[in-house]
Amino acid sequence: MSTQSVIKFAQELLVDEEGTPISPALINSKIDQVLAFKPAWKQDFDRDAAVTELVRRFSLWVGIDTKISSDEGHKPWLNSARKADWRYWQRYREYLEAKMSVVAVDGLDRSTGTILDMLEDPLRDGQWDRRGLVVGHVQSGKTGNYTGLICKAADAGYKIVIVLAGLHNNLRSQTQMRLDEGFLGYETRPIADDIRQIGVGLIDRDPLIRPNYVTNRTNNGDFSTARANNLGITPEQRPWLFVVKKNKTVLERLLGWLRQHVADGKDEHGRKIIQRLPLLLIDDEADHASVDTGEQVFDEEGLPDPDYQPKAINSLTRKILHTFARSAYVGYTATPFANIFIHERGATTDEGPDLFPSAFIVNLAAPSSYIGPAQIFGLKNGAERSDGLPLYREVDDHVSEDGKGGWMPHSHKNGYVPKIDRKSGIPASLEKAIYSFLLTCAVRHLRGQSEEHSSMLIHVTRFTSVQKDVHERVDEFLREVKQRLTRRIGNSETETLLRDLWEEDFIPTTEAAAHDFSHLSGDPEIPDWDDVLNGLLSVINDIDVRMINGTAKDALDYADRKGLKVIAVGGDKLSRGLTLEGLCTSYFLRTSKMYDSLMQMGRWFGYRPGYIDLCRLYTTSELADWFGHIADAAEELRQEFDLMAEAGATPREYGLKVQSHPVLMVTSRLKMRSSKSLMLSFSGQVSETITLHKEPAVLERNCAALASLIDGLGPGEINPQRERDESVQQWRGVLWDSVPASQVTAFLAAYKTHPDAYKVNNALLSEFITKMNAYGELTEFSVALIGARGGATFDVTKTISIEMLKRSAKGAPDRYSIGRLLSPRDETIDLSSEEYSEALRLTQLGWKPDPARSKSETPPTDPSGPSIRTVRGQRHPERGLLLLYVLDPKEAELGDELPPVVAMGLSFPASDSGTKVEYRVTNILWNQEYGGAD
Template sequence: MIRRQGVNMPTATEQKVVKIVSELLDEEERTSRTPGLISEKIDLVLGMHPKWRDSVDIRSILDEIIRREAFWIGQDATLRNDNGHEAWLTASRKKDWRYWQRYREWIERRLPLDAVDALDASTDSVLALLEDPERDGFWSRRGLVVGHVQSGKTGHYSGIVCKAADAGYKIVIVLAGLHNNLRSQTQMRLDEAFLGYKTTAFNEEAYTVIGVGEIDADPAIRPNFATTRSEKGDFNSGVAKNFGITPEKRPWLFVVKKNKTVLTRLLGWIKNHVANGRDQETGRPLVTNLPFLLIDDEADHASVDTKEIEFDENGKPDEEHEPTAINRLIRRLLISFSRSAYVGYTATPFANIFIHEQNTTKEEGPDLFPSSFIISLAAPSNYIGPARVFGLRGESGRDAGLPLVRHISDFDSWMPSRHKNGHVPSHHGEDRLPPSLQNAVLSFILACAVRRVRGQEAEHCSMLIHVTRFTSVQRYVHSQVDEFVRQSRQRLLRRTGGHEEILAALRDLWEADFVATTKQMVEVQVEDLSNHIEIPWSDIDNALADAATDIQVRMINGSAKDALDYAENAQTGLKVIAIGGEKLSRGLTLEGLTISYFLRASKMYDTLMQMGRWFGYRPGYIDLCRLYTTRELTEWFEHIADASEELREEFDFMAASNGTPRDYGLKVQSHPTLMVTSSIKMRTARELELSFSGSLSETVTFRKDLPAIQHNIRAIERLLSSLGTSEQSPIIRSRPGGDHTWQGFYWNEVSADAIINFLDNYKSHSEAKKANSQLLSQFVTALNREGELTQWSVGLIGGGDEQHTFETGHSVKMLKRAEHGQHTDRYSIRRLMSPRDEAVDLDEADWVRALEKTQEAFRADAGRNSDGSEPNSPNGPAIRLVRPKERGVLLLYTVKADEKAKLPAEAPPLIGFGVSFPSSSAGVRVKYRVNNVYWEQEYGGF
């Protein structure tokens, strides 16, 4: 019997033992499921099957069960609108469902039972919000499921497809990206999860049973298919010509690209071969006998109508508006059925939320706004997302993320940020990779070797190189990487001279980077590393040659022949370095992604998030993962992690208060941080409508010029002189367990005019997008007209060691905030405020109420938290939610800049402010207009 080191991957027999033991443990209280009890159950199962004992590694089984027991998944949050909806999904209705049952049994082979139960409940909640396919008449439901990047959305909608087919939906169309490789990958997954056989030909005798077919291959329930997994397997003219659909028990599956030609062909076929009637009002062909479900994968990409819509004086959209091609065809597909359901899936829903809820056109019917429901999927505890990788803002700056990011800066001569098509990459004039990319490739060889030693030899292992969008440039990169891998492989195989250099480089990388990183992650108790066993270098050395030999270098350019054939390499595991651009940015899964080298610099929220293929699940090898990227992109991902978490918190609170999709739509459409998404792309200008309600704006970018610094000192002194007598210093607030104190001064019931005057007088830096004092002033003025933000609390908060005294006599200590990035025109910091400062105006009862709301939201979805610990203080959204709509909070700070910032010697301290706005239902927004040139320079391409 082979003893495998580290985290082991169970064999087929071991998986059987794991499944039986897990079922036995499911009957025990979770608190009693100790390693001792687990060992007892393993012995019990092996006692019943003595032949298994000689072929299994008991430690592997124990490790896998402990890993599963450490796994948890939270509760989904839902915004819904039940107008016209009839409840229908009951336990008795599910009693004889076979598609779901075989899918469930199939995924139980690799997922904990708790995870399968959670998926069952989650897919039930989506299906229940669709309409009963057996319900007669006309109905249409539009919903959106928001997951996380690389979090298993395909597995989720596979469950929906199975249950929808069980319930009685007869036609299921899955829209799978824009390119052949993603369509093919999606077809392969649904072959396994729903069809149960390989879709290689339309010949029943040629069926090869796979996936769920291994559980139940009964021909009586075998679904029909209209597309195959091959490169030319999309819906085509030959298919359309040769068969028609008749009402029968077995459902039909179509997996198609979001392509104008394909969708036009599909729509024509439905009208000419499937429709059994006509719409009485319009006369268009109509299908009334076949309930229709459309799953839109990556629903924010291509599906959204990005053309400008004209509105009349009453705010009604133009009915003659002509939508973009894909949006138009999707909507026409939906209105070709009297009974239809649309479910979009995405991790970045912001383009979908910008869809106008009331937009309807004569030929297309209503737009794709998710008017029926939006469901936010909970993050499992083993999901590695932005908050885990990059951390979140905390009490003392930024909470540390996982130590996986490696900053690079040696690529400018090789791949300039503004290079053009045809660029030939060279490092200082030589046809070779920059040292950072050489290190990344060596890290991948090491990672493959370590996974072999850990018993994960048969698992997929991938590397991503994403440095250019131009195919011609990718070819040069492919050639250079392939040559570097070839030379490395030869030296590791032969070891007859010339190999010493690469061996020394690999060993240095192992000892200086990998050993230290793994140790650090074990110390902070990262999942899957609790049973980690240190590996000696000699074991790694022995595995290097085989690891390098297995590695392939591929270009990914969109055709199915470029698709990474993970399924075909399931027994041995594919070891691949994938080089690509746009085709790697959407939906395509890189199985076992371990090393990423990433230079693309789009600053669009949704584009950048979707490029983050490194998010996802990394069981047993998270400590081996690396992200090589720039400091600037790291800053943007940190920014995105914070903003994304803030909006998910808002979503949780809206769901708890029975909010609707439109409520969330208004929130996202006006969010001052996530305002940049390609759905608001215009031809000549960008006009953004912003709301700061329920948000925090704080100064993190300051002007460096002396006149501006002096001007802002005068602005705060004018405000202080107008405020009168302050509350005693220190500021004291009662909290459970002890008082909270602040050094400084506090004023209550300050007029809005005083706040507006200060904001008007303050000079913001042009880069201060979220703390633009002029926009904030306009917003406060606009809400005053609605009777909100009329009474303010103001705090002058001190911290640090050195004192500053204003001419008004108010003396406070200056904050010390390190410079974040070096800029000649501005002084930038990560965070101005301590999060607890935002609650300075709350009494004890409101503070407790805000904490309860924070903890409730956390318990529902603890998996997305960076460290899994329950909050012991309220977060910002909860604080703003409990605060009265009439009261805003302005907090003022003095900041002592670093000496290296080279501010003028005579400059007074920098003046920063934070404004905490309560939640509002007034819907007030202010306009922020930028020209097209500025937009392209600031946010990059799409």
């Protein structure tokens, strides 16, 4: 505790040194000042840990949020005078500064201030309703953000705060505990006979500002009508907090109680409403359960059916909002796509409008210490894609080649008993992952992090019965390892395995992280093996194996103990919101391909101060590929958002744009309001083949399709050059202009895409081009055949040869998968110098620094894909771009005798035509392909 206190006060002294480089020497001098003031803190003080933490905090930088908003019906209100006597926010800020960098706290202050300003003034009379959405990176601190927003809203005058906190008791309880610490300032218990102050309550102990609560932190602490009736609360004086599950029965109770005991008026329809108390409703994981998955009917003029009955959670959430004359709704999510598909005009008499974020959408930036999909699976920096942190380890021994047998088959059912011919009953890869976690706990102990939580996630099935079996096997395996190491009997083989893993994996990974990602890992000292083994013997008996089954106890342990070390075996309960504190090692086999489900399952994202080099992700190559796709797709969507924000677009305009994005084939079909088909548009998108065939017959067919296309194009521009501001760009290959769309669709008809290609389907693309022709768009194409310097030569036709690209194979053995085919640079090949400059200008205008998206704090020097397609749509909506590549099969290790692999990319100009094509899929096929976590 003394170390944390010294860090807090030394940080405040260092903040005053504005303009002075924060060096270890300066930090030590400030620490000496603090200890001179408080000598008692010298006891148990860890100077090295304090200096390291302060160096980390003062090297941090925070990105800039992006927003799109609508001021319709809104009156600006938040000024300095309104903030003058805020006490809830001030004490929360001080609470955070003890744990976080001042830079990060300032960033949170800016974010929450922006969001609150876009809500309505709680003191404003009359009826008003504001609805917004906050999009944060997975595990990036959304709970901390909405806790800050709640504090500020309470200071401003919001009187009732309702937080919808997930579907399960453990997440509701965890959220309640976080708000106990950050907003209430005391522990919530069923009987409030003895107030135990915690968190912010230890900073400002004044009972006169103490918020009231109706729900508490226990397992059955959700909303209860009887408990609420027994509380003598006057919300006009102090705010009132409810933390409730997204549960039909609970929400019905809450709605009934509000109408019977709090309502003080009626509307024109005779409905009971609450007029005197303004409401702030926070919807955590807003894309989950809150979205109406029914099929609402709209008439010819686009007006909704007033008698339509939405799904239960959506209906009750809207009814609660509609019961207040003055209300503000803020959804928080990392995967907003389902929310964007909410019909922006959806409304009923009883529920009022649907939950579309009509007032604003905010994209939160992350601090530079954040570890997200881009950091793990690679960052896009302009035209290049850098490698991610070297933490991923492939798992391929859990299933047979056909996917139907082995320890954990893809399509196993509830009640399945995992079987494997190993003494431990678990795969070697899972044993290695457990050993990795043991080493991580040992090294964190040596680094002075013994009092910090350390967790391992094992997520291999959605079924509780199968999880139970896995839990028993893992628990038995860990017990045997503990006995061998601590009793020193039969320990030789285990110690050898651990030492080999340390020397072959941990040492090189830590060295690589320090060299290539020093801004995340620092330069940690690598201990000797003997020290690691001694450290392991000190901590191994503290490690427990738990099942995460949805009870509040799973969350309570973190609050009540220091340095908890746990291996958590779970499934869907771990998919949403539940934070595994200090998550170090993940063993992850779920095969869902739904965009939002996969992102939410990424519990290994977040913050890993001082131990990121020790973290490991054990998963399949297929899932690693999917996360790479997701990182790219998420970045493109954020770039689209940036462009629209700069152009002053509203959430309604953004919603229309995103609704037909082809990458969202992999979000929940039900949430897309379509039970049998998806309507997709490729306008403003790029489709590239990164999942390819490897069968000789198909490769021959695609080579023939390429040759036939090229033969019909005539002479082209060899090795085209383009002036780019003060430089010249050149491509190796051939460019043809003004190619009729019919020749491109003929090529697509002859070319065979892989059935697992995640957004490239030759038939759909061809149909889309044909439909666009009816509007006078995509009537012609630029066609580029692009080669690589130094590659082996391939004769495409008798007159044209190309140097083949080298792309290494990754992924499943039944396909040839690559990381990325084309770059934004290739998409500019047919742009004039003026068009290129305009695309770069748009990119830089919309760009905001965000370390979760780029290492750089400076604007990009290459135009982004979305800006290129925007300019193309403005200048040449009639012109698409077909990019053709030939990949060397030898470099891909496909075999010496195979033909080259023809790959392609189609870049479509942005368009306002609204043209879409139908993607039909059966329920059975959908479940087989994408699986469901919902």
